[in-house]
Amino acid sequence: MLRFACVLALVAIAVAEVEIVVHDCGSKDAVINSILVDQCVKEPCIVHKGQDYTVHVNFTMTRTVSEAHNVLHGGLGFLQVPFPLNPEMACNVNVPCPLEAGKTYLYTNTMTCPDFAPSLRVTARWEIKDENHHDIFCFATALQITN
Ligand SMILES: *[C@@H]1O[C@H](CO)[C@@H](O)[C@H](O)[C@H]1NC(C)=O
Numbered sequence: 001m002l003r004f005a006c007v008l009a010l011v012a013i014a015v016a017e018v019e020i021v022v023h024d025c026g027s028k029d030a031v032i033n034s035i036l037v038d039q040c041v042k043e044p045c046i047v048h049k050g051q052d053y054t055v056h057v058n059f060t061m062t063r064t065v066s067e068a069h070n071v072l073h074g075g076l077g078f079l080q081v082p083f084p085l086n087p088e089m090a091c092n093v094n095v096p097c098p099l100e101a102g103k104t105y106l107y108t109n110t111m112t113c114p115d116f117a118p119s120l121r122v123t124a125r126w127e128i129k130d131e132n133h134h135d136i137f138c139f140a141t142a143l144q145i146t147n
Helices: 002-014
Strands: 017-020 030-038 045-048 052-061 069-076 079-082 104-112 121-129 135-146
Touching (some): 030 135
Parallel strands (some): 045 135
Antiparallel strands (some): 030 052, 052 104, 069 121
């Protein structure tokens, strides 16, 4: 019985990812098809400090762009706090470049929740910007940050 429970627990860890609802915040060059977050089992994702989280965004380009840049903000009420993503240049790290109109791509990024993050519920606003600083895509999701 105990062994069975352990096997179940392992399976639960292996498949711990959730498809989150797409809250589009101004995609200009693409349409978001789906967003998956690893290490999250339900929305809002509970994010532990020091732990890694991977986001997978499946999107289809409506326009061809040559560059892609990572921009992340944490929203606390009306305050938008920039959260630098490393590297800022997403080309050939998170997505191939150029991104061609009509094609579907997968954007993947792993980030570690910093120890200095406040233990609060925040709204993450994730933007991928093109060479003209327009959003290729943008999505927002609530996160519960905890120790
Ligand atoms: C993206 O989503 C589409 C539509 O759901 C699916 O057909 C395709 O296989 C996905 N592509 C990737 C790279 O996951």
